[in-house]
Amino acid sequence: xxxxxxxxxxxxxxxxxxxxxxxxxAEEQLARSYxxxxxxxxxxxxxxxxxxxxxxxxxxxxxxxxxxTHRGHGHALxxxxxxxxxxxxxxxxxxxxxxxxxxxxxxxxxxxxxxxTSGIVGPCILQATGAGxxxxxxxxxxxxxxxxxxxxxxxxxxxxxxxLASIWDLPVLFVCENNLYATEVPLSVAGGNPNIAERAVAYxxxxxxxxxxxxxxxxxxxxxxxxxxxxxxxxxxxxxxxxRTRPHAEGMRDGxxxxxxxIDTWKARDPLKLYRERLLAEEVANxxxxxxxxxxxxxxxxxxxxxxxxxxxxxxxxxxxHIFSTPR
Numbered sequence: 001x002x003x004x005x006x007x008x009x010x011x012x013x014x015x016x017x018x019x020x021x022x023x024x025x026a027e028e029q030l031a032r033s034y035x036x037x038x039x040x041x042x043x044x045x046x047x048x049x050x051x052x053x054x055x056x057x058x059x060x061x062x063x064x065x066x067x068x069t070h071r072g073h074g075h076a077l078x079x080x081x082x083x084x085x086x087x088x089x090x091x092x093x094x095x096x097x098x099x100x101x102x103x104x105x106x107x108x109x110x111x112x113x114x115x116x117t118s119g120i121v122g123p124c125i126l127q128a129t130g131a132g133x134x135x136x137x138x139x140x141x142x143x144x145x146x147x148x149x150x151x152x153x154x155x156x157x158x159x160x161x162x163x164l165a166s167i168w169d170l171p172v173l174f175v176c177e178n179n180l181y182a183t184e185v186p187l188s189v190a191g192g193n194p195n196i197a198e199r200a201v202a203y204x205x206x207x208x209x210x211x212x213x214x215x216x217x218x219x220x221x222x223x224x225x226x227x228x229x230x231x232x233x234x235x236x237x238x239x240x241x242x243x244r245t246r247p248h249a250e251g252m253r254d255g256x257x258x259x260x261x262x263i264d265t266w267k268a269r270d271p272l273k274l275y276r277e278r279l280l281a282e283e284v285a286n287x288x289x290x291x292x293x294x295x296x297x298x299x300x301x302x303x304x305x306x307x308x309x310x311x312x313x314x315x316x317x318x319x320x321x322h323i324f325s326t327p328r
Contacts, residue, residue, distance in 0.1 A: 046074030055218030067124035072117030080112035093311035122157035132170030151182025171229035212240025
């Protein structure tokens with residue numbers, strides 16, 4: 001890996017940390033809010049996986065299209081949706097990014113290129129491929145990005161999307177967040193080849209496996225892949241090996257299918273902890289600077305919580321809005 005510590009500016013290096021921290025603190029608040037009964041629907045947190053969304057989205061422009069999964073809060077935040085908009089959406093309030101109509105699994109903000117999260121496994125792969133096809137027809141240098149889990153890699157959409165993107169040289173980045181489990185089913189027993197990046201060779205595209213808890217490794221791999229896509233070089237599959245340290249979804253069990261020892265081992269490899277220690281060791285920033293970032297992010301999340309809690313519910317009279325097309 002290139003020594004990005006010496007290549008990137010201090011601002012770029014710090015912004016990666018700030019983005020990860022914002023995702024972490026927002027997700028922690030959402031977990032508490034779920035426990036307090038403020039979130040009526042599902043809530044799948046991204047805690048432990050923050051390095052992947054942050055490292056990839058740092059290279060994206062507002063007009064690049066991101067398609068995500070049920071575990072999509074981190075992708076939305078990294079793509080530019082505000083903490084306010086994400087939190088209010090989970091609270092079901094009209095100030096949410098989907099006006100309180102979508103909840104956790106339907107975050108949509110096209111103005112920043114966040115083209116939707118979905119609880120259905122796999123369609124984001126096809127949607128990103130379709131976006132890439134559109135960009136190629138329009139002859140732009142935009143990129144379509146699909147974030148999906150290891151479970152989706154065994155879905156037919158994975159084969160169809162990657163194959164089509166390959167034969168048409170589409171500007172698409174496929175990002176598999178391999179957190180080892182599809183809900184509670186380990187990839188080790190569900191995948192004939194659990195090394196997902198190796199599957200890329202079957203489709204004639206680059207396949208790169210990176211440490212998904214190392215934000216600089218993700219940043220470098222994504223940067224090369226996105227630059228290749230923009231220049232007409234076609235798609236790339238990136239597998240980020242990572243781990244979610246909370247249950248599959250809030251309110252679900254977190255035992256018996258994995259051991260506490262395994263969870264503790266991965267917690268010791270917390271992406272924020274690893275990156276902060278490296279930046280301190282390399283003297284990129286000092287303890288006081290990190291504490292200032294913590295205070296700033298805490299303020300953003302606390303303000304978003306109060307804003308969301310006090311925002312109005314959608315007007316029942318609008319229940320049929322956005323369901324049927326309106327004749328022009």
